[in-house]
Amino acid sequence: MTKAEFVYVTYIKTTRERLWQALTEPAFTARYWSNHHNVSDWKVGSTWEHRDAADPSILDVVGTVLESDPPRRLVFTFVSPAAVGDDDKTTRVTYDIAQAGPLVKLTVTHDRLEPGSGMLAGISTGWPEILASLKTMLETGEPLPPIRTRVGGKWSRMEFV
Numbered sequence: 593m594t595k596a597e598f599v600y601v602t603y604i605k606t607t608r609e610r611l612w613q614a615l616t617e618p619a620f621t622a623r624y625w626s627n628h629h630n631v632s633d634w635k636v637g638s639t640w641e642h643r644d645a646a647d648p649s650i651l652d653v654v655g656t657v658l659e660s661d662p663p664r665r666l667v668f669t670f671v672s673p674a675a676v677g678d679d680d681k682t683t684r685v686t687y688d689i690a691q692a693g694p695l696v697k698l699t700v701t702h703d704r705l706e707p708g709s710g711m712l713a714g715i716s717t718g719w720p721e722i723l724a725s726l727k728t729m730l731e732t733g734e735p736l737p738p739i740r741t742r743v744g745g746k747w748s749r750m751e752f753v
Contacts, residue, residue, distance in 0.1 A: 594707070595705055596703075596705040596707045596712055597701060597702065597703035597704075598702045598705065598712065598715055598716055598719065599699065599700070599702075600699075600700045601697065601698070601699045601700075602697075602723050602724075602727055603695050603697055603698075604695065604696045604698060604726075604727045605694055605696075605730070605731050606696050606730040607663075607691065607696065608663035608664065608689050608690075608691045608696055610730060611689055611696050611698060612662050612666075612689065614726060614729070614730060615630075615687060616630065616632070616634050616666070618630060618645075622645040623729060623735050624722065624725035624726045624728075624735035625722050625725070626722070626738060626740055626741070626742075627644065627645045627646055627738070627741075627742075628642050628643060628644060628645060629641075629642075629643045629644075629645050629648075630642055631643060632657060634660050634666065635657060635660060636657055636658065636659060636660055637656065637657065638656070638657045639654060639655070639656055640654065640655050640656070640657060640668055641653075641654050642654070644742065650742075652672075652673075653670055653673075654672075654673050654676060655668045655669035655670045655682075655685075656668060656669045658684070663689055664688070664689050664690075665688055666687045667685070667686045667687075668684070668685055669682050669683070670682070670683045670684065670685045670702065671683065680706070681706075681711075683705050683711060684704045685700065685701070685702050686699075686700070686701040686702075686703075687700055700719055702715050702719065721736075721739045721740065725739075737750075738750075
């Protein structure tokens with residue numbers, strides 16, 4: 593079966609270096625990414641973890657850094673901790689960062705996705721929410737209000753009507 597991919601492009605008034613910092617430093621990621629720390633040294637071969645900042649015992653996603661070229665490109669695997677080692681459930685995320693004057697073009701490609709999977713459905717709404725909050729934070733100093741929060745171990749989303 594052919595794997596699916598999700599591509600999202602956004603333009604941010606910032607520098608590549610500042611964007612790299614926002615993508616890789618736990619204190620930054622917790623501000624715009626549903627209160628999660630992305631933890632790694634971001635060296636090729638290293639692991640990375642997507643942990644709940646309020647309860648670090650909650651580990652939502654893990655992976656391995658495949659490429660790291662600060663501040664231009666970062667590639668890592670993305671998988672549920674329960675599915676580590678299952679290549680069919682392991683996906684890949686690529687951040688490509690390009691600068692043009694005062695703007696940065698961030699292209700996020702999330703590929704190796706199972707068509708119709710829960711992962712594809714989740715990231716199809718998740719990435720736009722996360723990246724909108726990241727852009728807002730870098731341009732204004734404050735992220736968007738949380739669109740989704742974990743309450744009693746379950747995720748709830750803001751309702752748009």
